[in-house]
Amino acid sequence: MTRYAALLRGIMPSNPNMSNEKLRGVFTGLGFDSVSSVLSSGNIVFTADPTPGAELEDRIQEALSAELGIPGGTIIRDHAELRALLDRDPFAGYTHCRETYLIATFFKDAAHPKVELPDGPDPLTTVVGYDEPARAFLAIIDNSSPKTPNFMAWLERTYGKDITTRTWLTMQRVVKKMESAK
Missing domain, CATH: 3.30.70.1280 (SP0830-like domains)
Structure with missing residues (x-):
């Protein structure tokens, strides 16, 4: 199982x-x-x-x-895919908090074999990269400004609706739940 x-x-x-x-x-x-x-x-x-x-x-x-x-x-x-993503620690040195959201945007399984990083990232977004094994974009969103970052809209315009985004904190909770139910 x-x-x-x-x-x-x-x-x-x-x-x-x-x-x-x-x-x-x-x-x-x-x-x-x-x-x-x-x-x-x-x-x-x-x-x-x-x-x-x-x-x-x-x-x-x-x-x-x-x-x-x-x-x-x-x-x-x-579980193995998500555990490995957490273990790679792509956000080393950053903390998820009210002003700084660490996010992972997941693609449907094999939906986009070639994922490209944006040319002109949103000024409120730092793109960490694309994690190939987890099939997820990783980014840091600056929430300290009342302006809404455009990165999420760019992702949807570029890749359609076969994506979903979770905060890093949520992903940690999901993996913890997966491990506690074993």
């Missing part, structure tokens, strides 16, 4: 169909084991037989759409 994290795009906890309880119900209904949620923003961890990520993404998204009307994207990473 393999431990997975489903990073769901567009989850709004205020929407009754997007509650953690209903999301977990879809995963349990698909036959996954040890289903649990992390925070209330669409992070579900579960155990399943080893399965290609793209196959899990399609299967889960189809069920979320059919059962709860959730059209957003599903992105899957297994």
Whole structure:
């Protein structure tokens, strides 16, 4: 059995169909084991037989759409991929805080074999790089200004909606949850 994290795009906890309880119900209904949620923003961890990520993404998204009307994207990473990303410590020397968000933007499994860094990064964004094994853009967002960074809009314009972003702190919590359920 393999431990997975489903990073769901567009989850709004205020929407009754997007509650953690209903999301977990879809995963349990698909036959996954040890289903649990992390925070209330669409992070579900579960155990399943080893399965290609793209196959899990399609299967889960189809069920979320059919059962709860959730059209957003599903992105899957297994425990080993996320643990290795954390262990590489791409944000060494930085701390996630109110003024500085450390973020990872994940791509659907094999959706974009060639990812390019932006030519003119947003002045409020420092691009750390692209982590190939985790298939994730890594960036530092300066939140100390009332101006909204344009980096997230650039990512979506460039790569479409088959992406989802999580803070580094959230990813640490997801991995901790995955490890506590083993």
